[in-house]
Amino acid sequence: MNTEANEAWVARSLAAVWHPCTQMKHHERFPLVPVARGKGAWLYDREGHRYLDGISSWWVNLFGHANPDINAALKDQLDTLEHAMLAGCTHEPAVLLAERLFALTGRTLGHAFFASDGASAVEIALKMSFHFWRNSGKPQKSEFVCLANSYHGETIGALGVTDVALFKDAYDPLIRHAHVVASPDARKGDDAAEHALAAMRTLFEARAQHLAAVIVEPLVQCAAGMAMHDASYLKGLRALCDEFGVHLIADEIAVGCGRTGTFFACEQASIWPDFICLSKGISGGYLPLSIVLTRDEIYRAFYDDDITRGFLHSHSYTGNPLACRAALATLDLFESADVLNENRRKASLLRAALAPLTDHPNVRNLRERGTIFAFDTALADTAQARTFSRRFFENALKQELLLRPIGTTVYLMPPYILDDEELMLLVERTRVTFEATLAEAA
Numbered sequence: 001m002n003t004e005a006n007e008a009w010v011a012r013s014l015a016a017v018w019h020p021c022t023q024m025k026h027h028e029r030f031p032l033v034p035v036a037r038g039k040g041a042w043l044y045d046r047e048g049h050r051y052l053d054g055i056s057s058w059w060v061n062l063f064g065h066a067n068p069d070i071n072a073a074l075k076d077q078l079d080t081l082e083h084a085m086l087a088g089c090t091h092e093p094a095v096l097l098a099e100r101l102f103a104l105t106g107r108t109l110g111h112a113f114f115a116s117d118g119a120s121a122v123e124i125a126l127k128m129s130f131h132f133w134r135n136s137g138k139p140q141k142s143e144f145v146c147l148a149n150s151y152h153g154e155t156i157g158a159l160g161v162t163d164v165a166l167f168k169d170a171y172d173p174l175i176r177h178a179h180v181v182a183s184p185d186a187r188k189g190d191d192a193a194e195h196a197l198a199a200m201r202t203l204f205e206a207r208a209q210h211l212a213a214v215i216v217e218p219l220v221q222c223a224a225g226m227a228m229h230d231a232s233y234l235k236g237l238r239a240l241c242d243e244f245g246v247h248l249i250a251d252e253i254a255v256g257c258g259r260t261g262t263f264f265a266c267e268q269a270s271i272w273p274d275f276i277c278l279s280k281g282i283s284g285g286y287l288p289l290s291i292v293l294t295r296d297e298i299y300r301a302f303y304d305d306d307i308t309r310g311f312l313h314s315h316s317y318t319g320n321p322l323a324c325r326a327a328l329a330t331l332d333l334f335e336s337a338d339v340l341n342e343n344r345r346k347a348s349l350l351r352a353a354l355a356p357l358t359d360h361p362n363v364r365n366l367r368e369r370g371t372i373f374a375f376d377t378a379l380a381d382t383a384q385a386r387t388f389s390r391r392f393f394e395n396a397l398k399q400e401l402l403l404r405p406i407g408t409t410v411y412l413m414p415p416y417i418l419d420d421e422e423l424m425l426l427v428e429r430t431r432v433t434f435e436a437t438l439a440e441a442a
């Protein structure tokens with residue numbers, strides 16, 4: 001893969017760039033892809049080798065790289081207004097985006113607070129929930145609840161509601177821990193949702209007067225390795241939150257924007273949370289943008305002559321017009337094409353093509369939700385398991401695929417624009433990559 005034109009840039013990157021979510025020493029053995037350009041579902045390296053972006057560049061890309069419609073909108077925006085601060089000023093892209101998201105929530109969550117990335121959106125939702133209770137004369141409601149194996153980002157506050165040891169343990173002394181309650185992960189059995197709700201009720205009964213909010217990843221706990229659960233869990237959780245007076249925060253950063261088959265995952269449970277966190281796909285995978293949507297009754301608790309009752313949080317690039325414009329162009333694409341229906345058709349193609357894997361002796365729990373497909377790998381050898389993801393990544397590149405398993409869970413989360421031929425190529429070469437990786441020693 002890496003001959004001279006690529007290698008010079010890889011060497012310079014490894015010298016100068018500290019890559020995210022990476023033990024840098026692993027790159028002594030495992031490859032780094034010097035991406036030169038992107039077009040549609042494909043990324044190209046500096047020598048013109050192509051890679052099908054099977055995981056949407058960390059789940060952000062929806063309508064392909066260098067999408068002509070989003071590009072045109074951004075070029076227009078660039079010549080109009082690249083940025084202005086959102087305190088004391090406002091601008092059309094932020095207003096239009098807030099209004100359109102309000103409409104998409106059935107006119108339930110009508111106040112949009114802007115930030116730049118997912119972790120910040122989570123921080124904002126947590127702070128807003130606590131501050132709401134404080135303004136409402138209940139400052140003792142200061143604790144949060146998350147699910148086992150949850151992932152909500154990696155800033156210090158977001159790590160407090162994240163339950164992934166690999167990301168969290170090193171920083172344990174810095175973290176204010178949330179209550180961790182059983183996950184409704186459907187792999188645990190048919191009654192997983194029921195058991196998880198019973199565990200939540202037990203906590204609420206003991207502790208509700210101290211609880212500000214529960215935060216969940218609706219339908220799919222993505223970073224946990226695509227752990228999926230039944231929509232009935234969200235319905236039950238909404239009812240519990242109402243009964244005990246605890247906010248419900250839906251972290252739809254990964255599952256929002258159509259990923260699970262509906263625009264918001266919560267729609268499948270016919271519920272609305274008190275806060276929705278959006279990021280990743282909302283800008284089409286173009287620019288850092290996140291948004292926290294909330295209800296009028298929460299907004300009103302902050303509305304006062306007293307400045308300290310206001311929500312004083314801010315980030316420099318809050319509501320960046322270019323990012324908002326990319327989001328508006330992304331929402332236009334949802335409206336102009338029958339995206340969600342077309343995704344259902346594509347998902348059925350993927351389902352049929354992946355089905356034979358259920359009989360594979362090393363495959364467990366083949367599962368899907370919307371355009372997310374995953375299976376777990378049974379490996380006898382723990383050394384093989386430890387390096388599985390990195391070896392799979394390397395073998396996938398040889399098959400012109402960009403895939404990055406989570407531990408030993410292989411998943412596909414492609415952009416929505418793959419044609420039928422690309423979908424079949426993705427499945428067939430995933431299978432070849434899987435066999436090649438199983439056949440290797442650690």
Ligand SMILES: *Cc1c(COP(=O)(O)O)cnc(C)c1O
Pocket residue numbers: 117118119120122151152153154217222223251252253254255279280
């Ligand atoms: C990616 C992700 C985040 C964090 O978003 P960043 O932009 O990476 O900070 C939070 N929650 C969920 C569910 C995510 O998938």
